[in-house]
Amino acid sequence: MPHRDFLLQCSFLFLMGHLLFTGWNCRECQTFVEKFEGALGKGKGRKLYAYKVMMAKKMIKFNRDFENFKTACIPWERKIKEVESHFGSSVASYFLFLRWMFGLNMVLFGFMFGLVVLPEVLMGLPYGSIPRKVVPRAEQANAMDYSVLLDFGGYCQYSILFYGYYNDARTIGVFKFRLPLSYLLVGVGIFGYSLMVVIRMMARNSNEGGDGGDEGQFTFSFKMFTSWDYLIGNPETADNKFASVTTSFKESIVDEQENQKDENIHLRRFLRVLANFLILCCLGGSGFLIYYVVKQSQDNAKKDQDELTWFQKNEVDVVMSLLGLVCPPLFETIAELEEYHPRVALKWQLGRIFALFLGNLYTFLFALFDEVNEKLEEEKSIKNATMWSLKEYYANYSSYHNTTDVPPLDIAPADVVRGPCWETTVGVEFMKLTVNDIEVTYITILIGDFLRAVIVRFLNYCWCWDLEAGFPSYGEFDISGNVLGLIFNQGMIWMGAFFSPGLVGLNILRLISSMYFQCWAVMATNVPHERVFKASKSNNFYMGLLLLVLFLSLLPVIYIIMTMPPSFDCGPFSGREKMYDVILETLEELPTFIGNIVGYATNPGLILSAVLLMVLAIYYLNVTSKNYENANLELRKKMQMVNDYEHVNKHSQL
Numbered sequence: 130m131p132h133r134d135f136l137l138q139c140s141f142l143f144l145m146g147h148l149l150f151t152g153w154n155c156r157e158c159q160t161f162v163e164k165f166e167g168a169l170g171k172g173k174g175r176k177l178y179a180y181k182v183m184m185a186k187k188m189i190k191f192n193r194d195f196e197n198f199k200t201a202c203i204p205w206e207r208k209i210k211e212v213e214s215h216f217g218s219s220v221a222s223y224f225l226f227l228r229w230m231f232g233l234n235m236v237l238f239g240f241m242f243g244l245v246v247l248p249e250v251l252m253g254l255p256y257g258s259i260p261r262k263v264v265p266r267a268e269q270a271n272a273m274d275y276s277v278l279l280d281f282g283g284y285c286q287y288s289i290l291f292y293g294y295y296n297d298a299r300t301i302g303v304f305k306f307r308l309p310l311s312y313l314l315v316g317v318g319i320f321g322y323s324l325m326v327v328i329r330m331m332a333r334n335s336n337e338g339g340d341g342g343d344e345g346q347f348t349f350s351f352k353m354f355t356s357w358d359y360l361i362g363n364p365e366t367a368d369n370k371f372a373s374v375t376t377s378f379k380e381s382i383v384d385e386q387e388n389q390k391d392e393n394i395h396l397r398r399f400l401r402v403l404a405n406f407l408i409l410c411c412l413g414g415s416g417f418l419i420y421y422v423v424k425q426s427q428d429n430a431k432k433d434q435d436e437l438t439w440f441q442k443n444e445v446d447v448v449m450s451l452l453g454l455v456c457p458p459l460f461e462t463i464a465e466l467e468e469y470h471p472r473v474a475l476k477w478q479l480g481r482i483f484a485l486f487l488g489n490l491y492t493f494l495f496a497l498f499d500e501v502n503e504k505l506e507e508e509k510s511i512k513n514a515t516m517w518s519l520k521e522y523y524a525n526y527s528s529y530h531n532t533t534d535v536p537p538l539d540i541a542p543a544d545v546v547r548g549p550c551w552e553t554t555v556g557v558e559f560m561k562l563t564v565n566d567i568e569v570t571y572i573t574i575l576i577g578d579f580l581r582a583v584i585v586r587f588l589n590y591c592w593c594w595d596l597e598a599g600f601p602s603y604g605e606f607d608i609s610g611n612v613l614g615l616i617f618n619q620g621m622i623w624m625g626a627f628f629s630p631g632l633v634g635l636n637i638l639r640l641i642s643s644m645y646f647q648c649w650a651v652m653a654t655n656v657p658h659e660r661v662f663k664a665s666k667s668n669n670f671y672m673g674l675l676l677l678v679l680f681l682s683l684l685p686v687i688y689i690i691m692t693m694p695p696s697f698d699c700g701p702f703s704g705r706e707k708m709y710d711v712i713l714e715t716l717e718e719l720p721t722f723i724g725n726i727v728g729y730a731t732n733p734g735l736i737l738s739a740v741l742l743m744v745l746a747i748y749y750l751n752v753t754s755k756n757y758e759n760a761n762l763e764l765r766k767k768m769q770m771v772n773d774y775e776h777v778n779k780h781s782q783l
Contacts, residue, residue: 204228208648214372216657217379220606223615224648226671230619231640233326237319237626238633244311245630246289252302253295260545261293261699269543281557290560290631293553293699299714309701309711313690316627320683323623327679331672379657400466407463408481415452415485416492422448423496449489449562450569453617457482457610476670478609483674486617487681494624494685497558501551505694508548512697515546550699552628559625559632566618567639574650578604582654603656611647616675623682627689 200206205228213221257263264272264287272283281290288294301308426445460481464474519538526535581601589596597603618636625632690709695702702708716727729735 204231205644205648208644212648212651216606216651216655219608220651220657222671223606223608223611224644226612227615227640227644227647229330230615231637231644233323234619234622234633234637234640236322236326237622238637240315240319240322241626241630241633244315245295245308248301248306248308248311249289249295252304252306253308257542259296260542260547261287261296261550263287263542265547266541266543281560286553286557288631290629291553291556292628292630292701293550293696295701297701297703297705307715310715312701313708313711316686317690319626320623320679320686323679324676327672327676331669331676334669334672404463404466408460411456411459412481412485412488415456416488418452419445419449419489419492420496423493424499445493445558447565449493450565452489453486453566453614454569454573456485457607457613460485461607461609479613479670479674482609482613483616483677486613487620487678490617490620491681493562497555501555501693504549504551504554508551508696511546511548547698548696550696552696552700556625556629556632559621560629560635562621563618563625563632563635563639566614566621567642570614570643571646574646574654578650578654604654605657606651606655612671613674616671616678619675620678620682623679624685627686 205224209221209224209228212224254262264284268283271277274283277283278285285291286293295308295312297309299309300306422444429444457478461478464478464481469477522538523535527533581604585596585601585603594600618639622632622636691707693708694706695708697703702711705711716723
């Protein structure tokens with residue numbers, strides 16, 4: 130033992146001398162000594178070193194297990210990886226976007242449920258106590274019918290799901306909770322939070338950079354020799370990795386083919402102009418059709434509902450869903466004339482379907498505003514008639530009993546004459562649109578994908594031609610249609626949540642079911658695209674569309690809050706001229722100096738200056754970003770030139 134320790138110490142001194150001789154400085158040598166001196170010591174020194182090594186290994190293992198645990202806690206991570214391995218990153222990007230939307234809606238649901246629904250349930254008046262919280266007597270006979278509940282009538286209409294149920298008292302409960310103020314702030318706050326989250330995600334994606342199209346030189350060599358993960362020990366994981374590597378090669382081959390393709394530029398321009406003209410005609414026709422159907426449905430609403438057919442009652446929802454089902458495949462067929470790169474073609478397809486959905490939605494809103502104006506006129510007449518009847522009652526009672534102490538009318542809440550409550554009507558329309566969109570989406574998958582796959586799978590052996598290679602073949606996953614459907618649905622949630630607090634909860638159920646149902650449908654019934662392409666590393670195109678939808682969804686809500694009078698007998702803002710009067714009432718109760726500060730902050734001149742400053746800041750940041758991008762591009766070119774120069778010198782020396 131002493132002899133071995135003596136040899137170790139001599140070897141250590143020899144190694145230190147060699148390190149000093151080869152150029153190590155004293156500080157590096159000292160660090161080396163402190164790191165390995167425990168292995169050369171005796172007694173407690175060696176035991177302490179062994180303990181440190183053991184704890185370091187355990188900490189490394191703990192960190193690795195903790196990272197695996199965090200990965201396992203990410204919702205649907207394994208499902209999305211499985212889809213990506215078989216269908217590529219372009220299809221997986223849709224499911225990543227769906228998961229992100231689920232997280233966003235969970236936060237919105239927390240705001241709406243915790244600050245609006247829960248206070249009303251715990252501290253508000255119970256059902257049946259006031260007219261707005263009870264089904265009218267004339268509707269109670271059919272209030273529990275399935276057909277009525279399916280259209281969100283009956284007990285659904287007079288529940289916490291919709292605007293009209295909430296009380297207009299300034300404070301409720303023992304905690305004096307300001308429900309009207311909370312309802313307004315949450316209704317506007319979900320837009321502010323969504324805006325912040327979307328912009329933050331866009332900034333994060335921009336930092337990751339890249340558009341998925343530039344990978345540098347020797348792409349196929351790197352994929353060939355560095356793609357495999359040699360730590361894989363599960364056969365299923367190995368199969369997924371093999372499919373992922375194969376798909377990655379297909380993506381790179383498509384990129385290389387597109388870079389080397391020659392084309393007739395004049396013919397290509399003519400076909401692209403023709404394709405855009407045809408798509409504009411389709412967009413204009415769909416907008417006219419929706420406006421016509423909404424007007425016709427308003428006329429049908431004035432007729433006896435028992436005489437109307439199911440289609441006449443739901444023609445708006447059916448036509449909008451059918452347009453969303455028929456137009457995207459039509460756009461994709463027309464886009465074949467353009468022959469863009471698959472990644473560019475996807476963005477064009479997304480933009481066109483976005484224009485279709487947005488035009489249909491705003492056409493629906495404009496027609497719905499006409500119906501709202503009619504209901505406002507009806508409310509005025511009912512309000513005037515009610516006030517005239519009360520005055521007649523007070524006058525007759527006073528003259529008959531010769532007294533001024535007139536008792537209030539003893540009328541059951543279900544028998545009170547009430548207005549149509551246009552806010553609840555708008556909320557019901559958004560609810561019906563969302564439910565109808567869910568039904569059409571799932572039926573389309575079952576018929577268009579599942580039934581098609583069953584026919585191809587089991588009838589291919591006894592058919593006249595090859596069903597897999599020809600018509601109808603297995604379906605491909607429609608990335609553009611599904612992404613735009615998700616964005617369009619989120620726009621409806623943002624607009625409709627103000628009139629229907631339960632709409633956010635319904636959307637969460639829709640997103641959860643969509644994740645499981647569509648993952649199953651993709652893996653069981655779809656095949657990878659013939660031209661597999663790599664998705665953009667930054668999903669800012671999706672986020673940009675979502676940001677635009679968020680802004681366009683905010684406009685109608687702000688217009689209603691600032692200009693339209695609320696219903697006089699339902700909702701948290703009843704009895705006020707405008708909805709934003711709730712904020713003015715709250716400011717009046719605050720100290721004077723706070724009111725003065727708020728008044729100065731809301732001065733139009735100050736707001737205009739702040740907006741101008743923000744525009745200038747955005748312009749400056751945009752110019753700076755472009756300069757950095759150009760500088761990075763120049764630096765990349767210089768690095769490439771240096772690399773080529775060294776490569777040439779090496780060959781010349783050989």
